[in-house]
Amino acid sequence: MIPDAQCYDVIVVGGSFAGMTAALQLARARRKVLIIDAGLNRNRMVRRSYGFLGQDGSSPDDFINNARQQLLKYPNLVWLDNVIALKAEKQDDGFIIATNEDKSYQAQRLVLAIGIIDKLPDIAGIDELWGKYLFHCPYCDGYELNEEDIAVIGTGHESIGKALMLPDWGKVTLFSNKVVHPDPSELKHLQARGVSINDELIEQIYVEHNRLAIRTTDQQIHRFKGGFLLPKTQLASPLAQQLGCEIGESAIGPFIITDESKQTTVKGVFACGDAARTTASISWAVGDGASAGIGAHQSLIFKDIFD
Template structure:
């Protein structure tokens, strides 16, 4: 069967795009490896209509709604390769099966690269977070620690002062000039120069000098990268952003390869479930448009989005 669209990745943005396409009665194959980026967290916050709902419940309910449409095929698996051209793509999965599609949507998501600090990864999504809008309110205006990882950590520390008393751990990862220090101090941010030894307990930071500081939660500005190398291997241009590497897309979610689109965290920043769903819905409409008017399939030249 030659599907109208093959969606690689069945998380929030991929499902949102798929919904627009199946409602246009287009045949869609979703191939999903089942590795949602936010699987480490328990509940969704800041997502209109789903605030405080368990993340697994949101994803499962969305999939059930999609599967009510007869033009949807859902396949659990991992894509190994994409070959061909617009209207004649071949997608090969890890188990050796091949599927044909007219358009490809990459909604593969990203992987968070965490600082190598003992105890941090074990608390990721539980008491260590990246998005204040997603997790700040639940900390009850308690003490908040920001683990220095990149220049984005400075912005993160300033932003978080609306959610609690903030301590920024430089941890050898940041260069703070006098202007930056003054700005942080005006916002009430405490700057801690000592390096972190490990993270213990709920969100307790043990420093190399032996001090132990307790927090309601910790934040870290992770560096992100596509969760698999597929985009690069099929020739899609990538770009560097302040948050990491993403697939370069134009205003219509087209990649540099005609007929291949990308949406969600892997194609735009900043990141949240709400933004991924909105971007996915718009991308689904753009893909449908490209099927109706094939002359629009060429991506805009040198147009990217950070």
């Protein structure tokens, strides 16, 4: 039997942009809300975030901290910081979440804002530069490269699409890295966009004189203002699979399938943010979070529609 103090209307798993936005809608609907946050938001290594109206160029840490302080003004919201939701279980009267602190919490609805993990290629130096000199979203970070030289690190066939986009932001070199093999039609499109192709393997990536330096196995060093890659991804938590939510598979990794209200294929479980879509940005995360929070709230009222 779970004590009443550990029972909520909705539990939100994940305290980044999508999770906080979902929680805000629910708190303002005067529902009892619990946020369980592991503190591992995807862009935690980024210094500045761009492309979100009203916060263009702000620090993501400042953005998150300010939003959190606003949320904590609601007395019906509880935040568990640096806590991992290990297990989710569906029961007749709702859901149970067990954490790494050997505690369990119950709710009528769940919102999974669990995020994803980027699986970077095995290249020396890449981890240290991710989010600083290497990015995944040109709409978020392309403008600051000032139309200078840009590298695209090949991770698979999808890198061709990334390389075709990026000439709007600078002069592009696509490093195939032996995993990108454009067909004749794709080569024609790349050439038409002015994209250079380097077929040597990348040996190391580092920073030299505030420039991104890429050393290939022929010992040539290529320098750029910055670079982009499209890493493979994985869900940051197994909760969706534990609950039996249907999982889709995109070209870069799995995602939780939802309807327009952000409800998953398991009734009463909603999902939002990077874990529930194939494209990612703060703007989309916030929009998804609002939809999930409102959807979860309305499902508590209009049960015959959502069930």
